[in-house]
Amino acid sequence: MPLDAYPEHILLTPGPTPIHPRAMHAMTRPMLGHMDPEVFALNREIQDDLRVMYGAEPEGFTALLAGTGSLGMEAGFANLVEEGDEVLVCANGSFGRRMAEMAARYGARVRLVTAPLGEAIRPEDVAAQLAHGGDIRMVAVVHGETSTGVLNPVPEIAELVRGTGALLTVDAVTTAGMEPFHMAEWGVDYAYTGAQKCLSAPPGVAPVAISERALARYAARRTPTPLWYCDFEGLRDYWTRHTYHHTVPVNLHFAFHAALQAALEEGMEARQRRVQQVGEAIVSALKPLGFSPYVRRPEDRLPTVLALRLPEGFDDAGVRQALRKREISVTGGLGPTAGVIWRLGLMGEAARPGPYRALMTALEDILGERGLVGRFDESLDGVLV
Structure with missing residues (x-):
């Protein structure tokens, strides 16, 4: 037809959202190989634009994962959590609970901060858990809980986490690209979204941003990352060193680039x-x-x-x-x-x-x-x- x-x-x-016309047009271009110099040049622009969108450090590592936002969620736990790590998860809806399940599957000892459906996580509850003792290695929170339409107070939570030694992971799936997001200023270590949400690009890539602190935590792992596909080192092989890791969805990169540029121009x-x-x-x-x-x-x-x-x-x-x-x-x-x-x-x-x-x-x-x-x-x- x-x-x-x-x-x-x-x-x-x-989600998904209507595809931006510029992204739709970009998808129709002829295919290029994922190791083509033009694709690497495009990827560098995507990385620069993602730093702007996330408010990341000027040299912070950004990339697109070849999957949807849930892969962005899983990659954070796979790379930054090891067996026995304590992880504090803020769960006031379906996607906070998904975070807790994923962290547990990667061997974390999960603690929960909860709130009733339709209510935001209270910073004082996070503070109480942080003061409770133990070596909390990561705090994870959904910025915008899609299942209930709740905006969680990420800046206030980030202020509490700062200085504790814990990494801060933020699900920015329904905020980044539509609302100001200040990753470096707030002290977020790992953030992710899905192309098909605020940016109106096709589903299939998950934009991530990773702080230097998170990369240092990754480098100090005792065991290899169990998820080979999104191992941070493998991602850097492709995105920074331009060596082969896996075949990326090239036309989705072109479409995402067009949609992201339209958002930043607006x-x-x-x-x-x-x-x-x-x-x-x-x-x-x-x-x-x-x-x-x-x-x-x-x-x-x-x-x-x-x-x-x-x-x-x-x-x-x-x-x-x-x-x-x-x-x-x-x-x-x-x-x-x-x-x-x-x-x-x-x-x-x-x-x-x-x-x-x-x-x-x-x-x-x-x-x-x-x-x-x-x-x-x-x-x-x-x-x-």
């Missing part, structure tokens, strides 16, 4: 503003129907994944199915929040008025309600996003 025969689908999920502050503006317009439009923010405290709400509690009696599955027939995808809750919330993605190209105006139009028809589009547009009146 030719490309122009496919209907345009409106993707409003917490600027993180500008992207942050449009997320806020579109999010406020969505809430204004849906509030009279009984939708309300799932996360109680405004400062704990993750801007890029808008979690809305559904009105009482709302037919979650039926409405989402009706939307899907209109080529619009939205995502419900995960696990305990299934049937309780919607999670609307406001990352990359999804954080635009057009896709959400289409959602409001469709909901007016499905629910027999009027005024959603008007309230949405009124909230954005005079705003350029």
Whole structure:
């Protein structure tokens, strides 16, 4: 089937996000070999741009892993955790719990700092665990918990970790590339995201940034990294020394490069503003129907994944199915929040008025309600996003 025969689908999920047009175009270029000089030159630009996006050290090591964000998560534990290491994991949702599971699989003795669903990790709870004793080798936290729409206080947690000797790993999957991220300033040692989230590139590469402290910890390992595919030394063989390690997905590199450059040209502050503006317009439009923010405290709400509690009696599955027939995808809750919330993605190209105006139009028809589009547009009146 030719490309122009496919209907345009409106993707409003917490990932993947709509592909940026420049990334789509970049994927169509002819294939080059992964050891081609042009690819190495492209990779150097990607590394430089990732340092800017993450706010990393000027000479910090950055790279793309050939996999999605979960590979970024696993690579950190595989390289930086050894059997018997104490790891403190902040878990207030599905992806914090995934961190804990991965750390345990690599032999860590995991301690948890938890918070109820819909609430952020409390820095004082982290401080209490750090003061409890033991040799904590790593603290791991999800910056934006995709499963509940919660923003965890990474700068405050980083301040507590600084000076303890522990490394700080941050899941930046729903923040980096859409919100300002200050890796070096905060003291983050390992950060990762997925190409298909805030940057609106195709899934399949995971951008990582690794501090000098983390590389020193890696170099002092007692045993080899058990995950050969993403061994930090093997990554540096390819990305720094330009020797063969494994075949990278070249066209995904070109697409990612195009999307990342588009994001940096727009600027993180500008992207942050449009997320806020579109999010406020969505809430204004849906509030009279009984939708309300799932996360109680405004400062704990993750801007890029808008979690809305559904009105009482709302037919979650039926409405989402009706939307899907209109080529619009939205995502419900995960696990305990299934049937309780919607999670609307406001990352990359999804954080635009057009896709959400289409959602409001469709909901007016499905629910027999009027005024959603008007309230949405009124909230954005005079705003350029």
